[in-house]
Amino acid sequence: MNAVTTFLTRKAGGQRANWLDYLTYAYLLSGVLLILLPVAWLALNSLKSSSQLEKQDLSLLPTSFETVARATVSYPDGNQIFFIPDLPQWVLNWGDLSNDERAARDVSEFLSGFEGRDLYALRSHLGQVPSLVRDLIEAKNLPEWIVRYPSMSASARGEYDLDGVLKSLDTEDVRLLSEYLNLEPYEPARLALQVLVTAPDPVTGVETEFGISNFKATRDFTPARYVDNRTDDVVRLDTSSITMRRTLDPSWENFTDPVTGRAFGVNVNFATCFTNSVLVTVIATVLTLLINSMAAFALAKYKFRGQVAFFIVILATLMVPPTITLVGVFKAVYATGLSGSIWGVIIPGAATPTGVFLLRQYMLSIPDELIEAARMDAASEWKVYWRIVLPLALPAIAALAILSVIWRWNDLILPLVAIATTKEAYTIQLCLLEFRGEHLSQEHYRLAMTMVSLVPSTLVFVFLQKYITTGIANTGLK
Numbered sequence: 001m002n003a004v005t006t007f008l009t010r011k012a013g014g015q016r017a018n019w020l021d022y023l024t025y026a027y028l029l030s031g032v033l034l035i036l037l038p039v040a041w042l043a044l045n046s047l048k049s050s051s052q053l054e055k056q057d058l059s060l061l062p063t064s065f066e067t068v069a070r071a072t073v074s075y076p077d078g079n080q081i082f083f084i085p086d087l088p089q090w091v092l093n094w095g096d097l098s099n100d101e102r103a104a105r106d107v108s109e110f111l112s113g114f115e116g117r118d119l120y121a122l123r124s125h126l127g128q129v130p131s132l133v134r135d136l137i138e139a140k141n142l143p144e145w146i147v148r149y150p151s152m153s154a155s156a157r158g159e160y161d162l163d164g165v166l167k168s169l170d171t172e173d174v175r176l177l178s179e180y181l182n183l184e185p186y187e188p189a190r191l192a193l194q195v196l197v198t199a200p201d202p203v204t205g206v207e208t209e210f211g212i213s214n215f216k217a218t219r220d221f222t223p224a225r226y227v228d229n230r231t232d233d234v235v236r237l238d239t240s241s242i243t244m245r246r247t248l249d250p251s252w253e254n255f256t257d258p259v260t261g262r263a264f265g266v267n268v269n270f271a272t273c274f275t276n277s278v279l280v281t282v283i284a285t286v287l288t289l290l291i292n293s294m295a296a297f298a299l300a301k302y303k304f305r306g307q308v309a310f311f312i313v314i315l316a317t318l319m320v321p322p323t324i325t326l327v328g329v330f331k332a333v334y335a336t337g338l339s340g341s342i343w344g345v346i347i348p349g350a351a352t353p354t355g356v357f358l359l360r361q362y363m364l365s366i367p368d369e370l371i372e373a374a375r376m377d378a379a380s381e382w383k384v385y386w387r388i389v390l391p392l393a394l395p396a397i398a399a400l401a402i403l404s405v406i407w408r409w410n411d412l413i414l415p416l417v418a419i420a421t422t423k424e425a426y427t428i429q430l431c432l433l434e435f436r437g438e439h440l441s442q443e444h445y446r447l448a449m450t451m452v453s454l455v456p457s458t459l460v461f462v463f464l465q466k467y468i469t470t471g472i473a474n475t476g477l478k
Helices: 002-008 019-045 050-054 099-103 107-111 116-125 129-140 145-151 162-167 171-181 253-260 270-301 307-317 322-335 353-363 368-376 381-392 394-410 413-418 428-434 443-473
Strands: 063-065 067-075 078-084 190-200 207-212 221-226 235-238 246-248
Touching: 019 443, 050 443, 067 116, 067 207, 078 116, 078 221, 107 116, 116 129, 116 171, 116 190, 129 145, 129 171, 145 162, 145 171, 162 171, 190 221, 190 235, 207 235, 253 270, 253 443, 270 307, 270 353, 270 381, 270 394, 270 428, 270 443, 307 353, 322 413, 353 394, 368 381, 381 394, 394 443, 413 428, 428 443
Parallel strands: none
Antiparallel strands: 063 246, 067 078, 067 190, 190 207, 207 221, 221 235
C-alpha cells in the first residue's frame, strides 16, 4: 500500500505540484477510466435480468421495479382487464422458476383462496388448466380424444362432436374446456407484469397507485390504469409526477444457470466449455514453448547452410493474414482426422513465428562462451539446451507463455474451423455464440459468461505483466 501511495503522490520536482504533474495525473486517470469503464459496464449489465435487458433499461445498476399483476380474462361480451395486487413473488416470477422450484410450491392450495376472474387468470398463469381438464374428463367421463383435440388437423376434428360435449357441461366447465382448446369466447386468460407507480390522481389529485406497461422519461404523459380497479378506463399521468420504487436486484442465476447446465434454450454446458478451454490453453502453451524454444535455439546458436533463409521464411509468415490460411488449415485438420477433437485446435498453432522470433532474438544475447564451456565439459546438446539456454531465456519464455495463454484462450477462428460440428469439444468462445440464436437470444447469459471468460486472461496479464515487459525489452540486446 505504501508503494501505491508513493507512486500516486510522486512529483516531477519541487515541494508543490506543477502543471506537468497535473497533466500527467490527468492522463493516467483518463487512461484508467478508458480501460475500466467498459469492463465495469459489462460487469453491471451481466447482473441484469433478461427482461431488464430486453427493455433496454439504461440504468447503471441491476435494479428492478416493484411490479403488479395485470390480468386479461375473456367473456362473451368482451375482455376484462384488471389488476390482482399483493401476489407473492414466486407467482409473479413463475415463468422464471425451475422445475424443482415449481414442484416445491403447493399451487392447488394457493388457488383455493381465489374465485371468479382472479381464479381464471391465476390458474392459466400457473399452468394448471391442462391438469384441471384431465380431472374434468375423468370426473365427467368425457371422451379421451378431447386431450388430443388441440393437435388434430381440421379434417380430423370434423369427425368428433365437440359441440355436443360442450352442451353437456355447465358454464364453469365450458370455460375451463374452452380455455384449454382456445375456443371463443373463453380464450386462455393472460397475466402480465406492469410497473407499480404512485402519482396524483388526474381527477382528485390524491396520491394513488397505478400500473403502467413501460416507463419512458422522455414522454410528457404516460398511460396507466388504477390498481384498485375502480374503473376500466385508461388515464394519462404527467410523467414528471410519477414515483417508482426501485430495488437492487442482481440476477446471479445469469452465472449459475449456464455453469450448471440449466440455461433455458442453450444446448451446451458452459462448465464443459471452460474445461475444454483450459485443456487447450495449457497443452497448446506447453507445446508452443517447447517447439518455439527449440527452433529459436537452433537459429540463434547453430551455424548451418540456409539458416538465414529459414529465418526469413519464418518472418515472412507473419505478413500473411490468418484468414488466407483458413482453407488450408481446415483441409489439414480434416485429412489428419483431428476434426471434431480439441487436438484439432491445439496442434495447428503449436509453432508460432512470433514466438520463434521473440525467443531467437533473446537467445542471441546469451554469451556463446557459456555454451562452449558446457560442451568442453562433455555436456550433450540437449543438456546445453535444457540446463543453460532455457534458464537464461526464462524472461522471454515467460513473456511468450503469457502471450500464448491470452491468444489461445481468446481464439475463435481456429475452433470454428476445427470443432464447430462437435458441441462436446466446444471452447469458451464457441459457447458464447450459442447464447444468441435465430429465434432465441439469451443476452443475459452471454454477458455473464463473457465476464467469466475474461477472468483467467485478465488475472494472467495483471499479475504477470512484468515478465512481458522484461522479456520484450531485453529481446535483441547483446
